[in-house]
Amino acid sequence: MTEVKTPSRQQLAAAATGPGQDYEIVPGEFWGRPCRVFKNAPQTLRHLYDESRSDETFIVYEDERYSFEDSWVRASQIGRLLIDDYGIKKGDRVAISMRNYPEWILTFNAITSIGAIAVAMNSLWLSDEMAYGLNDSGAKVLFADQERLDRLEPVRGDVDVQVIAVRPSKALASGTANLAELLLNVDTVDMPAVDNFTAQDPATIFYTSGSTGHPKGVLSCHGNIISALLSWEFETGLHAAEFNIEAPEDTGYQLATLQGVPLFHVTGSHAVMLSCYRAQRKLVCMYKWDANFAAELIDREKIASFVGPAAMTGDLVEISKTTDFDLSSLAVVGGGGAPRAPDQVKNIGTAFGSALPNTGWGMTETNAIGTGIGGHDYLDHPDSAGRAATIVDVRIADEEGNEVSTGERGEVQIKGATLFEGYWNRPDANAEAMTGDWLQTGDVGFFNEEGYLYIVDRIKDLVIRGGENIGCAEVEAALLEHDQILEASVYGVLDERLGEEVGATIYCGGSSLSEQLLHDFLVQRIARFKVPRYLKISVDPLPRIATGKIDKKRLREIARQEA
Structure with missing residues (x-):
């Protein structure tokens, strides 16, 4: 009896990606780098949305329901609004900062369908972080819900961006428009056409925290x-x-x-x-x-x-x-x-x-x-x-x-x-x-x-808390803004639910500093999820390695054992 061998993963992949297959893979290039690409892929996200139009339910939020067709129509109105009323052109950045409302999806759909670049802002950011993201990306328009509008207000004069409110619950600041009211004046239209729109065109900027400095925009x-x-x-x-x-x-x-x-x-x-x-x-x-x-x-x-x-x-x-x-x-x-x-x-x-x-x-x-x-x-x-x-x-x-x-x-x-x-x-x-x-x-x-x-x-000096990247250097810099803190080291402490929690060891010389006062100090400077949960106040200067750097590995191990 002839033994039939089960095809390997590599053999199955080769057969399924060969000529004529739905997932045929061919040589390609993105950003000047050679790579393998799917031959039959939609060219752009706009093509993806358009090809997926149907009467099937797409978005459900509380008692609201939108079909794929509804979503395309509403996104087309937003796309027309951005071009006609806000002058958005191909390559311009448009930011989104809100909870998981249907409008997050509809605005993202519109932005990426008209050739603009969707800037997905972390909705947990505080005022200064929002200002940084808007200025760094050069966003021309921001879609924001009430919570984000409130955070933006203290730094509104520091950013040059047109603001559109989503589901506002308060009177709007001067210069802020209400999306729902704006769309009352936009007819049901086709998605605006875009010339020379290809897979190579930039689509998104997502911000990710690195081991040093501000979050970086990923294009x-x-x-x-x-x-x-x-x-x-x-x-x-x-x-x-x-x-x-x-x-x-x-x-x-x-x-x-x-x-x-x-x-x-x-x-x-x-x-x-x-x-x-x-x-x-x-x-x-x-x-x-x-x-x-x-x-x-x-x-x-x-x-x-x-x-x-x-x-x-x-x-x-x-x-x-x-x-x-x-x-x-x-x-x-x-x-x-x-x-x-x-x-x-x-x-x-x-x-x-x-x-x-x-x-x-x-x-x-x-x-x-x-x-x-x-x-x-x-x-x-x-x-x-x-x-x-x-x-x-x-x-x-x-x-x-x-x-x-x-x-x-x-x-x-x-x-x-x-x-x-x-x-x-x-x-x-x-x-x-x-x-x-x-x-x-x-x-x-x-x-x-x-x-x-x-x-x-x-290798990177990061804490990953519940899927959120937190740069240790950013938290250390916020700690060192306090005039009583002379040295600070931030690290990850293992946590059963979140994977890691933020830990910190600080040295204040002969000064005394309560955890509550420090917490109140930090929440004014960094998002709450970045504030250390585990805090150790050392009575001695922090230990250092031969190069003179703080011995973070040793401090982390001590904190993990105590935690």
Whole structure:
């Protein structure tokens, strides 16, 4: 009897991406860098939206519902408004700063459909941080909700931007327009035409915190983002083929996903929101994360998938033990932004009936693409970040930039179709981050013999709290603004729910300083999620290594033991 060998992952991928296939891969180029691209991909996000128009429900927010067609029509009105009333041209930056309202999606759709660049601002930023983002990006228009309008007011004179209010609840400041009122004067129109609009055109700026200074704007083109979206589609099919997973039975209702992650993250905007278009999934938006309300929405809307950082998925696991809501519609509980503890991976596999976990490793700079793993494969490798996506190349390199052998640790580096152009207005940061076409990620990891990536450490001086990158240097600078603090060191302390919390050790000489006073001082300078939860006040100057730098590693280990 002839033995039939099961095709390998590489063989399956090669067959599915060959000539004539839906996911055919051909040589291409973005930002002057050669890469592999999907031949049949939509050219731009505008093409993606237009090709996805239908009467199926797209956005659900509280008692509001919008079909894909409704969303296109409303976005077309906003696009016309931006061009006719605000003079927005191709390449201009337009910022969005608000909760997960439908208008976040509609304005993003409009901005990226008329050739402008959508600037996704972190809605947790304080006044000075908002001013920095607006000035750094050079945004000409800002769409903001009431909470962000209130934060903008103290620095309004420091920025040159036209402001459009979304769902305001107060009288508007002079010069601020109300989006709903503006649209009353815009007829239902086609999306304005754009000349010479291609996959190479810039589409988005997402801000990410680095190890030094202010957040950096990550500039990506339409092709980068479309490549990411098709990569998720392709890898899902490849996984099913590799592990002989049958297509799910027809449930009789529209598949739905829960938007619990903020849209200003690439996880929320790309992996969740933008992935709904071609799949025709219903997107159920939450104003803010609340695990009990999430359970209610899963039951009511028959949610099939949810993607969130470990803190959120862990909350759902705990709720599943006590809730009376039916969570059995969940089929996939995805991760992103921060690694899960292996125990949580296993708990997801048992908490929701038939739901299985998945996760991946990626960055804002890679439009969330890198490695991925899911289902029983993830349950078998719960501490792995998975295997590299077909559309990118991932390697482990030593300090000289040479690729190391399997099993050896080094820096994780990546290149390919989803890789950003660079940091907006930061040639210095670009030079530091890139080695040729390879992005130096700052993560330390290794590949095992089967090609699974394991992230084991971090080179960058960052704390990743619930999926939010926090630059230690930024928090240290805020601490040192206090006239009683002489030395400060900020680091990550392990946290079961959030992955890491911010810790700090400070030296005040002979002065006394209460934690409450310091907290009150910091919340005026940095967003609340950056304020240290663990604070140690040293009676002695902080220890230093031979080079004279503060021995952060030692301070972190002491804090972790005490925590």
